[in-house]
Amino acid sequence: MAADTIAHDMAKKQRDISIAEFFTKNRHLLGFDNKKKALMTTIKEGVDNALDACEEASILPEVNVEVIEMGEDRYKVIIEDNGPGIIKAQIPKIFAKLLYGSKFHKLSQSRGQQGIGISASVMYAQLTTGRPAKITSRIHPDEPANYYELHISTQTNKPSIDKEDTVEWNKEHGTRIELDLEASYSKGNQSIDEYLKETAITNPHVTIIYTNPKAEQLIFPRVTEQMPLKAKEIKPHPYGIELGILMSMLNSTTYTTLQAFLTNEFSRVGAGTAKLICENAALLTNTKPKKMSREMTEALLKGIKNTKIIAPPTDCISPIGAELLEKGLRKEINAELYTTVTRPPEVYRGNPFVVEAGIAYGGDQQGDSSARVMRFANRVPLLYQQGACAITRSIIQTSWRGYGLSQSSGALPYGPLTIVVHIASVWVPFTSESKEAIAHYPEIMKEIKLALQECGRKLASYIKKKKRVNDEFKKRSYIEKYIPHVASALQDLLSLKDSEAEKVKHVLKDSLEMKRGRLETFAVDNPEYDEELAKIGRTGQQEEAEADPVEKKDIKDKKTKQVKQTTLGDAHE
Amino acid sequence: MPMSNVLDEIKKIARDIYETILKKQLPTISMPIRSLKNVTYDRKNGYFELVGKLKERTLTATTIKTFAQTLKMMDLSKQLISEDDIATKREAYYVSKNWGEARFNEQPESDDVMDDIEAMMMVNREQIGFIPGEHGGAVAGALTVIDRDPDTGKDIRIDCTKMGSGAYSVPSSVEHLRFETDAKFVLAIETAGMFERLNKHKYWKKAQCIIISMGGVPTRATRRFLRKLNDENKLPVYVFCDGDFYGYFNIYRTLKVGSGNAAHINKYFCVPNAKYIGITPQDIIDYKLPTHPLKEVDIKRGKDALKNDPFVQDHKEWQKAIKVQTSMKVRAEQQALAKWGLNYVMEKYLPNKLKDQKTWLP
Known part of the structure; x- marks a missing residue:
């Protein structure tokens, strides 16, 4: 038969998409839309990783950020932490392989989620300047500091090592990354300066030393020695699960009965609840998970929905705390009134979350403008896409006139104030991979509004x-x-x-x-x-x-x- | 009250305030409440008398400006008396422009403070050196006024029959005037227009009377002038006003029994024996006068009089007149008589009214 059908023609065009091509075409999804944002995203990913690592190792973080102008639109970014360091064998994979990480497969409150962040920055640097990422890491004073120059093999998405060495380093432990990239630097809104300042506000236990391209050094000293409670890892709650994930969980589980699978792979499912789920799904409790068909899995999902299951544990969330949030605010904003609140944990789609809010009113702040909004998710400042964010929407939908501020309909309140909202969750529902805005879940918006109202009442009396x-x-x-x-x-x-x-x-x-x-x-x-x-x-x-x-x-x-x-x-x- | 006593009184009030302040207390001044609510009417005495309700003004954050202004005004009064000078209400207002932040912004504010001081000291404003800016009434007819030359102190005789087409004007202070007259009565007229007509045709000669134009609510001097004619020369005083509530109460009642606003001086500045012979509700009907509809404010004025005016409450005739006129919903002016001819007022109306006391109101 003819080997020249249209299908054959089409087949010739079909081939593997290289990771580099995918990245170039979708860079906006990852936060590299333009040069200014690329610089921000790179620093953000680096700092997020540094803080996550320090906190997991119970080390009070001290992060050094340096941005040096190398030429027109070309900057060197150096991020150095005092974290636990990375063992030699892992260094290339962590920095030079996309979608490699520890955080995607577990549910616990952390800054990073997908394992794309820092390697995407390495990829971006490599695509725009051709220069490798330079990594130094040390895990113990007795161990040598390992030095790598890496790039990502764009065809295979595997690390390729340009240089490997041990070096003298004055740090006992920690990691340092140096990237050359095409970028642009500016001050003001949505700047690196602001991002780091806001990071300092929601991370009062962190010291950040920042040198900007103008060679000005800004130090944000920590205001507390108290580490945040370590976030606990939890198993997924049945209510938050989707069909595809459920299928892959069934496929990869080591448990041999549906009953055991349900009780062991999920939180809040005991023997009784598991039996009830199976009953509601019209499945036998001893069904082999690996033998479940797509239809059976769908039935299981329905069964879960029809079964009453208690909410997931909420002690896995580690909020900043009203007091520390206020300290952070005081550090950065000279206001007359500070009021902060931490709401009790709530659950959306099986994911526990906590909303915290704060208001700083009056003082040095300008009175003839809309309120300044600071948004945070898992202690990370959100600087872009303010309008698309559930936090902004919730602030707009709150009636501030009752609290003594003026507000036009559909707009932010007006006056000398800053509104801070922080959402901590094992899984923050961002609207995109670049993690810039929070999705409009009604459960989340309700909590945000309650938190704002609580602050609003104190504001009104002031x-x-x-x-x-x-x-x-x-x-x-x-x-x-x-x-x-x-x-x-x-x-x-x-x-x-x-x-x-x-x-x-x-x-x-x-x-x-x-x-x-x-x-x-x-x-x-x-x-x-x-x-x-x-x-x-x-x-x-x-x-x-x-x-x-x-x-x-x-x-x-x-x-x-x-x-x-x-x-x-x-x-x- | 003699002038020197007024001066002492001013100083006494100031000293009380001064001493209270030194005692670390907040000073208070008190004065009678100036309103109809604070007067009673007794037909035997014939004028509104103060009941004696006092309003107290303690120096606080809200009153300190008025308090300062009151003291400043008292000081101005003290200067005027010591230097035997006078100031009109308007002039006093302009003097305050020297007082920095304590100055008055509008004349009604300074008039009010002046009235407060007057009431506080229970004197007539002329006694504390202030005179009204407005004109006194115009006088014509069978009257000779004996005044004094301010320089020589000699008598000056003014014959009010020899004013030509003009008239004698009542001065701001009338206490020193003496009268010679063979008139049988005094006719007090609301409008200058009607006065002009009666004067031009020498009505006063024909009726052997004195005519006085009040020009609206009579000034204190005009009221006092009429009172002296009534007291000293035993002349009856007849009042000829428009047939409306303003004419009845703002003009006639004030002339006859005084006002609530300056109740402390009513005793001297009213004419209890005055009679109302002007346009009445009954006249509107009897003379088929052209009318204007009563406005909202007119009706309210009538209701207020029924409710709050002790004079009306004491006279059934006036209550009836108000009720009749309110139900007619009309008013008529003096000049409405011109419907029957320009001189009808002199030839028919006034003679008829003067003859028949039953057409009067008390």
Whole structure:
């Protein structure tokens, strides 16, 4: 028969797609849409990995990030951590093989999820500059530091080693990666500077030392020595499972009966529940998992849906905690009011999650603009696609007018405030692989709104209080404006001496203020306020050594504010 | 109250305030409440008397501006009295422009403070050096006013029959005036227009009377002037107003028994014996006068009078008049008589009214 059918023609064109080709065509999915974002994604993946590694090894992280301009649109990125290091044999695979990692196959709260991140950056660097990734890693002071120069074999998706050596390194343990890539650097919104600053806010146990291409060094010191609770790994909950995954789990399990498979591979499934699932699915409990057909698997999935199963354990989530979140906020934003909340754990599609929210109000923040929104997922700042994110949507859908802010319909609230929302989960549902926005799950949005409302109520009472104090200030200045007139009129009427008129002024001022002061004890009672404000000052002073002139000015402002506040406090005693 | 006593009183109030402040207390000034709610009417005395409800103004954050202004105004008054000078209400308002932040923004504010001081000290505003800006009434007819030359102190005689087409104008202070007259009554007229007509045709000669134009609500001086004519020369005072609630109560009632706003001086500044001979609701019917519909504010004014005015509450005739007119829903002006001819008012209306006391209102 003819070997020249259309099908034959088509077959000639069909071949393996190289990983490099796939990457080039889909770079936007991975966060390499443009040069600016490529730089951000590279640093983000590097820092995520460094922090995940340190936390898994219970080491207080200290991460050094350096970005050096090498030429036009060409930058060198160096990320160095004090983590546990990587054993020699694993180094090439971790950095030079896409989709290799430890995090995809388990359910636990971590920054990285898919095992694409850092190797994608290596791939990007290699495609844009042709230069290899330079890796140094040491696992123990007694062991040598291993040095590799690697690139990814784009045809086979396997690491290819250009150079291998042991080197002298001043770190006892840790990992350092150096990449040359095409990129562009800018300051401001969505910049590396902002990303690292926000990372410092949600990771108060982390110290980040950052040198930007302008050779300015910014240090974000840790504010707590307390490591976050180690995230526990959990088995999947039946409610969150999808057909394809269920099929592959059935195929790869070592258990020989459906009953054993259900009780051992899932969380919250005991013998009774397993039996009930099988009953609802019309399957025998001793069915061999490997023998399950697609139809039977579908029946099993239906059976799961029709069975009442208790929610997954939530102790596997490690939130930042309201207190530390506030500390982080205080570190970065000089505000008058901080309020933070950690919600109890909830579950969406079988995945436990925790929502935390915080508001920093007033102070140095600009009042004539929309609220600044800071979004975080598993402690990682989300800087892109704000509009598409469930967090933004939830903020917009919250009615802020009731809390004393102005808000147009369908818009963010308006005023001098920053809203922070953090979602921690064993599996954060991002809208894409580049992990920039969170999907609109109703369970998640409901929790976000509840958290925002809790903060909003505290905000409302503060705004009210502030208005009262402002009114009081106005009244007092009003009084002071007219006291001299009362005194001068009395002086003229009674031919008083100047000294007597002065006395009238002083006594009258005292009497009026004494009266008002008594009224005011309710209006201003924030004993913490001054104390906490002082803390900001201290943080400011530490920064002062390194900070650029603009920040120094801010510190000065902070100090003046403090003085004002103290005056107010005194007046009410 | 003699001038020197006024001066002492001002100083006494100021000293009380000063001493209270030195005692580390907040000073309070008190004055009668200036409203109809704080007066009673007794037909025997014939004028509104203060009940004595006081309003207290303690120096606080909200009152300190007014408090300062009151003291400043008292000081201005003290200067005026010591220097034997006067200031009009408008001038006093302009003087305040020197007071920095304590200045008045509008004249009604300064008038109000002035009225407060007057009431606080229970004196007439002329006694504390302030005079009204507006004109006194115009006078014509069988009257000779004996005034004094301010420089020489000699008598000046003013014959009100010899004012030509003009009229004698009531000065701001009338206490020193003396009168010589052979008139039989005084006719007080609401509008200048009607006064002009009666004066042009020398109605006062024919009726052997004195005519006075009040120009709306009569000034205190005009009220006092009428009172003196009534007291000293025993002349009856007849009032001729428009047939509406403004004419009845704002003008006639104020002239006869005084006002709630300056109740402390009513005793001297009213004419309890005055009678209303002007347009009444019954006149509107009897003379088939052309009318205008009553406005919302007119009806409200009538209702207020029934509810709050002690004078109306004491006179059934007035209550009936209000009810009749409210149900007619119309009002008529003095000039409406011109329907029957321009001089009908002199030839028929006034003679008829003067003859028949039953057509009057008390």
